[in-house]
Amino acid sequence: MLNIILIILSGIVVGYFARKLPQVKHVGSVISLIIMLLLFFLGVSVGANEQVVTNFSTIGLDALIISFGATVGTVLCAWLVYSTFFRRKGKNS
């Protein structure tokens, strides 16, 4: 897993020094293309994996629960930070 961090850091260093090159503008499109390719591969491994196919509804429900929990937790923290530091005093909104 250290590889991951090293690869990202080397990318950041390269990106910083290459930031004035015109080719850097295309990095976003390269990323989208690679993601498309990898999501297709992920789809293939999902479709080829019987355990995932038979449990798809459980997987969907688990995803919904985790997503809901994470979002509610985040919204409550955001509300706390907003009402403590951001809301202008003397206003109720």
Next chain:
Amino acid sequence: MKQSLIYLLLFALGVILALWGHIPDVLLKDDISKWILYGLLFFVGVQIGSGKNMFTAVKRFGFKIALVPVATTVGTFAGAALTSLLLPERSLIDCLSVGAGFAYYSLSSILISEFRGAELGTVALLANIMREFIVLVFTPWLVKYFGKLSPICAGGATTMDTTLPMITKYSGSDYVVVALFHGMVIDFSVPLWVSFFLTL
């Protein structure tokens, strides 16, 4: 939104082709996607390194802007940790790894499926797509009841692209800088948090 649809369609196409058995065995080998993934991470790094300096936004709003991504991270991990109690078959670490996608579903699902298998990878894909969807649909309601920061924090890594138009509309243009800064910080933290949880 259009790009999200293309992503979903390609994922679905992969599933359907594999279900029909039209996939050559070569594609099922793990090594290829691992090397492509490393290439992806390198380019994600290049994008971060070449991006506009996020510290200019900090100067404008002062230190409190830094509290926004902190709120997002703390809230997400607290919420995801609590859901592991509701899901006895998922470990705390699994729930935290899925939560650490912060709606950046493409990168997080790919990382998780590479190291924990396609099953948890699919949970991550769906959970993080749902998170983006929640923000796209419920932003007006979130702003009304939980303040202008709530769609920004809920939007996670997407607040610098897909959910930015909704946030601009309902939180107001004052918060665009906050959303951009927040999106950049969270975007950057996704691969780090996910790989951190995967090492545990």
